[in-house]
Amino acid sequence: MRDASFSQCTSTRILLLLISPVFMESCGAKILEKTLEQWMRYKEECLKKMANDPYPSGLFCNRTFDMYACWPDGSPGAIVNVSCPFYLPWYEKVQHGQVSRRCGLDGHWVLLNGTELWRDHSQCREEMETSTEEEGVHQLMVSLKVLYTVGYTLSLLALVFALLIFTVFRKLRCTRNYIHANLFASFGLRALSVIVKDALLEKMWGKELFEVSDWEALLSHEAAIGCRVAQVVMQYCILANHYWFLVEAVYLYKLLIGAVFSEKNYYTRYLYLGWGTPVAFVVPWMTVKYLKENAECWGVNENMAYWWIIRIPILLASLINLMIFMQILKVILAKLRASQKGYADYKLRLAKATLTLIPLFGIHEVVFIFATDEQTTGILRYIKVFFTLFLNSFQGFLVAVLYCFANKEVKFEMKKKWQLWKLDHPSLCCSQ
Template structure:
């Protein structure tokens, strides 16, 4: 008996995984397994040939399912189908890959254990990286339920994917040479896809906006911090507090940029360069991203509590100077840098014990998120109350000293108000009661835009108002102070 069998892995080299139109055209079909069998003159039965084909398939399935191509299938499926923010979070990718592995293993069990069809030719059972196909009689169409690993499976659970078995016992192919497969019932609706594409573009625009804002803030804050620390004339408790506020804003900007870089590297389009998806999705590989996430939460909290420190200092100067010693600097250090540790550590512990997934960027249980959210809301509310009290004091003093210049004191009050808003972080109060659970639709987009815009450019405004526009930091005065120091 002479039987020749070739196991071929047909990978389409022309498929560009970054081209959405090509991906839609090929329906994610990056690899197709096929068999070619020819019979000798000894009259080997179709059943024996099919059994041999099955044996060859099982022996070669490890090579066919190599990890690099696993990545191509899953990543291509998600990058072009899901919004950027979901992919970057890692949650969708991680969950989809886990379910895909489960689906693949169940398919292999079926291939190994399901009895062969009896009598004549049939198209072989196979797993084409998308769906699992059983042995099919020639000249028939087989319908398989949409794979359960699809992120949008709930929308297409009643749909089917089809293949057609030719009369010669070979799966039919289309004009491009690929095995024909009808996946239309398992794809997302076009209206949903267009909405997600719009949302994806919106998220990209938001990210560009706050990246520019944090970069600009980072540059101006670093320069302002150098100025405050370089000239002895500027060394006082007030400017020390300003300097720590600048530093907290610098660290916040850096942590956000580093966190985004880690997310992009670990779960963004950079994952196309990875070769081992299991290693990529392991807890060890996510450590760097999680550290960046923890540092960002610490810096955000420190930033808010240095705003709180600024508010307390100004309140003590204008209102409670009799009761508070303004020359003591250590309490402000403990408040600004120590308080965040009290809340970040429990949050890290809860993440490790209860939500130790991907980059810790997704809050499945919002109760744990309140460990971070509550101290921020508390500081923002106290800052707002102090802000209103200080405005009341400023208003009374301006009225007393400007009885004949009513319009003038009104203008000065407006100037003082606008100056204090970025220093105290008062803009946070706008959406303080509009939590993530309550905001949906257009309101959520508005909240995200204003939050990202104001938070990213806040450092720039603070640096300009309290350093570059400060009369104490005038170039002429700094020149004189530097000359005095040299003398």
């Protein structure tokens, strides 16, 4: 049903929807849902016209709607021309063009290769002046999607394994590791929600549409519910992830700088801060999207003011983390100066402490904190998207490695378990 231009634009648009909601101008201002609504209106007008027009006498090709254009009855051996369909996103450019079909001498529309209906819609195709640029954007989006899908999948597997370790080994159960486990869980849920949301978007908007039922199903309210739920869950998981960064920062700050405190009492408050705070922002955002921008999978932000409902708490958490990060570095710097053994050793330990804290507090988020999506254009925008997707998708894996697999306490417990297992299974160990 769709020509190459429509398929390319739709395919690129799907990838842009998956990656970033602010890249929508790449395929024009019209969103796919509006195009589908226009197509449905075109189809209804066509069916009414076919029902009302009188039938000619003698042999003729039957009037039809072939999912692309509305065709009147055709005389045998004649070429039938109709105007380009008005639902095409680029209709203003091709409104004077025509699409053609040939009526055979036997009163049947001419087929291509004996199976497909022949149709010449070359005049209705979008001008391909920027085809090279669009192809480049499409390939870039494909590469970015592969990149972050691999990153989130690898992170999810590592985080699940890390959570199992913290669950199985009882001696690892303490407030610090409980907080780490919640951070791992937020990373895992974030990765899972992104993967599920992408799958639903691909299923909803990525399929080829040839039957009327496909288009009607795509426009139905039920089709978007699952996709919108996945979008809401994903936004909640992203916010929860950022606020567990904040919990990690607050806990370490109180541990190093604060007075003596009861860990058990504060852990309950950490749970509220990490898992409860995002609800206070996601619910208003969800309400606004439903009332004001209830289109597609809620991935398009036509009014960026609504997007600030989600962005402000993220920026706030990132700024607080940055301030706590600087304070903790001062404390670490002072302690290292007081107990330094050598200048080289002092610098190495400081660098190690700094690099360890960066992924734990999500400090990398501050790099592009003021380079908002609306302000970045051209190559800067693609650089920002690349680094954001790369860091966000692989950060879960990095955190799992640093705070679980490379942790001396964890390695000691795993080594001890391994030694005990070998003592309990001497026959298996000795046979090797």
